[in-house]
Amino acid sequence: MASMSVVTIPLKTRVFEEDIINKRLELCRKVYNNMLHDKLKTLRKMEHDKDYIASKEIIINTYKCENKTERNRLKKTEQYKNAQEIQKEKYKEYGFSEYAFASDVLKYIKPFNSNITATAATYTISKPMWAAFEKYLFADGKMIHYKSFNSISSVASDGKAGLKIVVNNKKSTRKPESPFGLSLKYGSNRAGKTINMPLIVDKNDFYMQEMICNNIKVVRLVRRKIKTHYKYYVQLTVDTAPPIKYDRCTGEIKNPINDGNVGIFIDTRKITLCHKNGLKQIDLIDKRQIKFEEEIGNINRFLDNSRRISNPENFNEDGTIKKGIVVDGQKRKLHWNNSNNYKKALAKKADIQRRLAEQRKIRAGEITNMILSLGNNIICNNYNFKAAQMRKKETEIDEKGKIKSKKKAGKAISYSAPAMLLTILNNKLVARGYNEIYKVEVDKDMTITDQTRILKAQELYMQLEN
Numbered sequence: 001m002a003s004m005s006v007v008t009i010p011l012k013t014r015v016f017e018e019d020i021i022n023k024r025l026e027l028c029r030k031v032y033n034n035m036l037h038d039k040l041k042t043l044r045k046m047e048h049d050k051d052y053i054a055s056k057e058i059i060i061n062t063y064k065c066e067n068k069t070e071r072n073r074l075k076k077t078e079q080y081k082n083a084q085e086i087q088k089e090k091y092k093e094y095g096f097s098e099y100a101f102a103s104d105v106l107k108y109i110k111p112f113n114s115n116i117t118a119t120a121a122t123y124t125i126s127k128p129m130w131a132a133f134e135k136y137l138f139a140d141g142k143m144i145h146y147k148s149f150n151s152i153s154s155v156a157s158d159g160k161a162g163l164k165i166v167v168n169n170k171k172s173t174r175k176p177e178s179p180f181g182l183s184l185k186y187g188s189n190r191a192g193k194t195i196n197m198p199l200i201v202d203k204n205d206f207y208m209q210e211m212i213c214n215n216i217k218v219v220r221l222v223r224r225k226i227k228t229h230y231k232y233y234v235q236l237t238v239d240t241a242p243p244i245k246y247d248r249c250t251g252e253i254k255n256p257i258n259d260g261n262v263g264i265f266i267d268t269r270k271i272t273l274c275h276k277n278g279l280k281q282i283d284l285i286d287k288r289q290i291k292f293e294e295e296i297g298n299i300n301r302f303l304d305n306s307r308r309i310s311n312p313e314n315f316n317e318d319g320t321i322k323k324g325i326v327v328d329g330q331k332r333k334l335h336w337n338n339s340n341n342y343k344k345a346l347a348k349k350a351d352i353q354r355r356l357a358e359q360r361k362i363r364a365g366e367i368t369n370m371i372l373s374l375g376n377n378i379i380c381n382n383y384n385f386k387a388a389q390m391r392k393k394e395t396e397i398d399e400k401g402k403i404k405s406k407k408k409a410g411k412a413i414s415y416s417a418p419a420m421l422l423t424i425l426n427n428k429l430v431a432r433g434y435n436e437i438y439k440v441e442v443d444k445d446m447t448i449t450d451q452t453r454i455l456k457a458q459e460l461y462m463q464l465e466n
Helices: 015-047 050-064 070-073 078-093 098-108 119-136 206-212 287-310 340-374 385-389 410-416 419-432 450-465
Strands: 005-010 154-157 163-167 169-171 184-186 196-197 218-228 229-237 261-267 268-274 278-283 325-326 330-332 377-381 438-440
Touching: 005 206, 015 050, 015 098, 015 154, 015 196, 015 218, 015 229, 050 070, 050 078, 078 278, 119 154, 163 218, 184 218, 196 450, 206 229, 218 268, 261 419, 261 450, 268 340, 268 410, 268 450, 278 340, 278 450, 287 340, 287 410, 330 385, 340 419, 377 419, 377 450, 385 410, 410 419, 438 450
Parallel strands: 261 377, 377 438
Antiparallel strands: 005 229, 154 218, 163 169, 163 184, 184 196, 218 229, 261 268, 268 278, 325 330
C-alpha cells in the first residue's frame, strides 16, 4: 500500500465566503440527521425480523464459546454458514452497505443541490454515517448518535468536483506544478454558488511547497475555532510519504532516523527506553497540562453555578437535574437559558482544550523523534490503554468497610496520550520504509514501578538482540 500523508494550508477568506461555508456545513448536518432518522427506523425494523434474530443468535452463541478449537469447529458447520448468508441477505434487503448509503444520500441532498454537491455529500455525510453503522453492526458500537449544532466542521471531496484546487482561478488540477497561485474552488457550476479562496503558502516553507506538488487524492475544507473566531484551512491528502526536512543553515537532515535496536516499555505515565548506549526514562505527563486542568476545573465550577442561577426551575430540591418536564400531559425537553458570561466561559474552556490537544501532539512528536534517533528496529509491550481508561465494574470494599474508588488511569491517559505517541511513531517508521513496531505481551498483573519498567525494557531489548 502506498504511503499517504496530509498537509494543512491556511486559506484567505472574506466574510461573505465564511458565511457561505458556515451555511453549507449546517446544511450538511441537517441532511445527516434527516438521513440518520430514516436509517434508524430501518434498523429497528430489521432488528425485529425473525430470520435476522435467529441468525444473529447463532453467530453470537458461536463467538461466546471460550474454547478456541470448539469455536473454530462451530464456524465450519452448515448452521453457522447459513446464518451468515441470511445476515448478508438481510443487510442487502434493508440497504445496509456503504454503496447503498452513498446512493441514498443523493435523494436527501436534492433540495440543496446548489449548496451540497454529490461528491461532498458522499465524503461528508454517507461515509461517516456508514462508519457509525458498521461499528454498531459488526463491532462493539452501543449507540448511533445524531450530530449536534456546529459538530460538523469539515467537508471533503475527491478533488474532481465540489472541492477543487484551481490554478490562477482558471484550470483545476490534481497535481500542481507550482505551489503558488493556487486557490480552493468550493461549490457547483451554477452561477453565484461557487467561491474561490486563495491558499496562503509561505515562501520559506519548503516542506509545504514539496507536499503540495504531489498527486492529490482528497481535498478537505476544515473550520477551526481559535479563541472566539473561526479560521479556515484546506487539507490535501497526497499519495506520498512526508518529505525529509533539512536545516536551512547547515543543510543537514532534521530529526534523522538511525540504525539500532530499541526496547520500549510504556504505560499510562512513563515511557522507558533501552538501547545500546544505556537506559532512558521519560515522563509522559507534562506539568504544564496539570495547571491548565486546574483552570478548566475552575471554569467548570463557574459554568455549573451560572446554569443553576439562570435555570432554577430545571433542578430538583436536592440539586439534581430534572428528567424532563410534563406540559399538557406530554413530556418535553428542558429549556436552558445561558447568560453571556456563561458563553464566554464556555469559549475560554474550548480554547484551553484546543491548546492542550496541540501541546500533547507536539510533545508526542518530540518524544517520537528522540526515539527514532536511537534506532529504527523497535519492540514494545502491548499495553491495553482502552481497558486502563475504563472504570471498574465490580464494587470493592476495603478493610475499613468503605467502598473503593472505581477509577483507573483515565485521567493520566488524558494527560499523556500514550496510544497517540505509538501511532505517530509507527506511522513515521512505515513512511520511511522500515518495519512496524513489534508488540509483545507482558505480565498484566505485575506492580508497575520504576524498577519493573527498567527490567521489562531491558528484557524487550534483549529479545531483539538475540
